[in-house]
Amino acid sequence: LALLTPERKKKAKTYKNTDERLRSVTAGLLMQKFLNITQDGQIIYTQHGKPFLKGNMNYFSLSHGGNYSVIAVHKKNIGIDIEKIGYGDAMAARLMFTTDEKAWISGSNTRFYALWTQKESILKADGRGFSLSPNSFSVLSGCAWETDTFFYDNHVITCAAKSPFKIEWELISAKELMGV
Amino acid sequence: LDRKELEAKIISFFATTYDQEASALSMDTKIKEELSSSSMLMVSLVSTIENEIDVMIPLPDAGKFKTIGDVVDMVEGQL
Numbered sequence: 001l002a003l004l005t006p007e008r009k010k011k012a013k014t015y016k017n018t019d020e021r022l023r024s025v026t027a028g029l030l031m032q033k034f035l036n037i038t039q040d041g042q043i044i045y046t047q048h049g050k051p052f053l054k055g056n057m058n059y060f061s062l063s064h065g066g067n068y069s070v071i072a073v074h075k076k077n078i079g080i081d082i083e084k085i086g087y088g089d090a091m092a093a094r095l096m097f098t099t100d101e102k103a104w105i106s107g108s109n110t111r112f113y114a115l116w117t118q119k120e121s122i123l124k125a126d127g128r129g130f131s132l133s134p135n136s137f138s139v140l141s142g143c144a145w146e147t148d149t150f151f152y153d154n155h156v157i158t159c160a161a162k163s164p165f166k167i168e169w170e171l172i173s174a175k176e177l178m179g180v
Numbered sequence: 181l182d183r184k185e186l187e188a189k190i191i192s193f194f195a196t197t198y199d200q201e202a203s204a205l206s207m208d209t210k211i212k213e214e215l216s217s218s219s220m221l222m223v224s225l226v227s228t229i230e231n232e233i234d235v236m237i238p239l240p241d242a243g244k245f246k247t248i249g250d251v252v253d254m255v256e257g258q259l
Contacts, residue, residue: 016214065218083220091197091231092224095239120219130219130239 003178004028007040023064029177030071035060050127061124065155072159072167079125081117082157088112098138110156115139117158118147125160181233181259183252189233190252197225207249219243229255 001009008028015021031037035053043051053060061072066084088109093102096119105111119134122145126132137143148167149158159167181189187207195202198215209215211222226237229251235258237251245251 014210014213016210017216020213020217089220089224091227092220094227094231095223116220130223130243133239134223 001025003032005038005040023069026069026174026177027062027064027071029174030062030069031060033172033177034071034073046127048127048129048131050124050129061121061159063120063124063157067153068155070157074159074161074165076161076163076165077125077127079121079123079160080157081120081124082155083113083117084155085109085113085151092116096134098135098140100138100140104140110151113156114149114158117156118149118160121147121158121160125162183256186256186259187252190229190248190255193225193228193232194248194251197221197228205248207247207252209248211245211247211251225251233259235259 001012004012004025005028008024012021012024012028015024035056035058037043042054044054045051051060057075059074059077061078061080063070063080063082065082068082070080070082072078072080086109088105093105093112096116097105101115105115118139122139122143123129123132123134125145139147145160145162146164147158147160148165149156150167150169159165191202191205194200194205194215198221200215222242223239226239226242230236233255235255237254241254245254
């Protein structure tokens with residue numbers, strides 16, 4: 001915790017759930033390593049909570065799920081989402097997906113989670129989050145966003161941006177992040 | 181549904197969705213800090229409430245709930 005900015009430290013301490021606390025700490029360390037965030041004032045938030053770097057041309061997005069935290073950094077607006085693949089939640093699907101998306105999923109957990117990360121990364125890149133109704137658009141046809149998805153260790157990760165791109169990624173251990 | 185019945189119902193939804201013992205949950209339980217900040221679980225919970233007791237919670241509002249009691253207050257206001 002000593003490595004974090006005061007605001008991030010305060011936020012991490014509010015989590016009583018150990019996994020959530022670890023993810024919050026990791027997010028802070030990722031921002032330090034890849035964005036050189038050492039003070040709270042370096043990040044500003046929109047009314048919907050989308051973070052931006054103050055005085056820096058790069059965009060970024062954070063997510064965590066399962067055993068990993070991820071950060072995406074890009075010269076253009078971007079959103080990222082990661083999920084650990086489990087059983088597709090039918091109740092969540094009702095509000096998240098369009099009819100054609102639900103048909104495409106067709107009972108496949110892998111497709112469910114891939115599509116979920118595609119939609120959530122778009123909501124995050126757009127900046128309105130869930131104020132943009134997730135089942136008001138389909139990622140399968142006529143979508144204004146480009147996405148790139150990959151799988152790692154039973155997790156699925158997607159980035160979304162307005163123009164075509166290809167994810168280049170690297171894996172970093174918690175020890176490396178802490179400089180141990 | 182009176183307030184007590186509604187509280188019990190919402191707690192049962194939280195217990196199922198967040199895979200918790202209902203007895204460990206209360207109106208003061210902080211959702212993100214004590215349970216999970218997963219958006220998938222929150223969307224699932226909102227969908228369950230809509231399906232089971234026919235009360236619609238806008239997804240942007242769902243993200244603002246701090247405690248289980250906040251969810252009960254909103255649902256009660258719409259019954």
